[in-house]
Amino acid sequence: MTATLTAENTAPVPVLRVRDLTIAIGAKKNPKKIVTGISFDLIPGRIQGLAGESGSGKTVSSLAILGLLPANASVGGSIELDGTQIIGMGRRALNDIRGRRIAMIFQDPSSSLHPQIMVGSQLTDHVRRHLGLNATDAKARAVELLTRVRVPNPEEALRRYPHQFSGGQRQRIAIAIALACDPVVLLADEPTTALDVTVQAGILHLLKDLAIERNLAVLLVTHDLGVMSAIADDVAVMRHGAIVEAGLREQIFGAPQHAYTRELLDSLPGAQNAPSAHGLAVAALEDDAR
Numbered sequence: 001m002t003a004t005l006t007a008e009n010t011a012p013v014p015v016l017r018v019r020d021l022t023i024a025i026g027a028k029k030n031p032k033k034i035v036t037g038i039s040f041d042l043i044p045g046r047i048q049g050l051a052g053e054s055g056s057g058k059t060v061s062s063l064a065i066l067g068l069l070p071a072n073a074s075v076g077g078s079i080e081l082d083g084t085q086i087i088g089m090g091r092r093a094l095n096d097i098r099g100r101r102i103a104m105i106f107q108d109p110s111s112s113l114h115p116q117i118m119v120g121s122q123l124t125d126h127v128r129r130h131l132g133l134n135a136t137d138a139k140a141r142a143v144e145l146l147t148r149v150r151v152p153n154p155e156e157a158l159r160r161y162p163h164q165f166s167g168g169q170r171q172r173i174a175i176a177i178a179l180a181c182d183p184v185v186l187l188a189d190e191p192t193t194a195l196d197v198t199v200q201a202g203i204l205h206l207l208k209d210l211a212i213e214r215n216l217a218v219l220l221v222t223h224d225l226g227v228m229s230a231i232a233d234d235v236a237v238m239r240h241g242a243i244v245e246a247g248l249r250e251q252i253f254g255a256p257q258h259a260y261t262r263e264l265l266d267s268l269p270g271a272q273n274a275p276s277a278h279g280l281a282v283a284a285l286e287d288d289a290r
């Protein structure tokens with residue numbers, strides 16, 4: 001019998017599935033509802049954007065994926081990594097997933113870098129701990145990673161401290177550490193918000209390339225629709241803890257259905273020409289390591 005190719009069996013398989021995620025934080029008697037039932041998939045090689053104004057619940061949602069919410073948070077729904085439920089998982093199992101299978105980069109790269117430890121040790125400690133490499137192989141891996149994220153003079157960079165690099169280079173180093181153990185999911189929370197626009201474009205370009213070449217499923221959390229339009233493949237728009245609209249980037253930017261999405265797009269600088277003419281989108285494709 002010949003197999004029939006249907007839309008169903010050719011659909012990409014998500015590596016991470018979020019279903020009806022609810023998050024409340026605070027005292028048991030009167031918790032504050034922060035996320036009210038969101039669903040999305042992360043697919044290898046694709047960038048899923050989570051957009052929305054400040055306070056809409058984007059960061060809290062991504063922290064839930066890492067099991068990093070405060071102790072007074074209650075989480076409902078389902079978050080499955082390759083079919084394994086993350087919600088309610090024990091601390092040991094979560095620690096094993098964090099950094100190894102799911103990595104994260106933040107707005108401030110310094111928060112993932114220790115200020116008093118040389119960049120080389122931070123990278124090699126990470127791969128030695130998680131991958132069990134010996135010192136020589138760990139160093140080779142560190143150089144390879146710094147080369148890939150385009151930190152200049154990688155051998156020398158290993159012996160420098162984070163403060164000796166620019167903000168953009170620090171974010172590149174944070175990305176190298178995040179990728180050190182070949183994660184399948186990368187959570188990127190406002191990864192370029194602290195950087196100026198020309199540097200932003202280089203980092204966005206890098207994230208886009210890495211997603212494709214490593215078949216990495218990326219969740220890009222940002223309030224900045226310019227950043228979103230530059231690299232996201234799929235976009236979900238959040239408001240007050242709910243997803244109000246989701247779809248392909250072209251649909252969301254070209255034909256937004258929800259009034260709130262239109263409002264956000266109208267508030268973009270140069271909105272009358274946006275989104276395709278947005279400077280970042282163009283710059284991200286043209287720019288190189290800066």
Ligand SMILES: Nc1ncnc2c1ncn2[C@@H]1O[C@H](COP(=O)(O)OP(=O)(O)OP(=O)(O)O)[C@@H](O)[C@H]1O
Pocket residue numbers: 025026032034052053054055056057058059060061070223
């Ligand atoms: N530990 C906490 N305790 C209580 N409330 C919290 C806690 N962390 C976040 N919140 C609240 O949850 C809501 C969503 O916050 P979140 O940081 O997810 O928003 P966001 O969409 O990522 O916005 P931003 O871009 O400003 O970070 C906010 O009202 C915030 O005050």
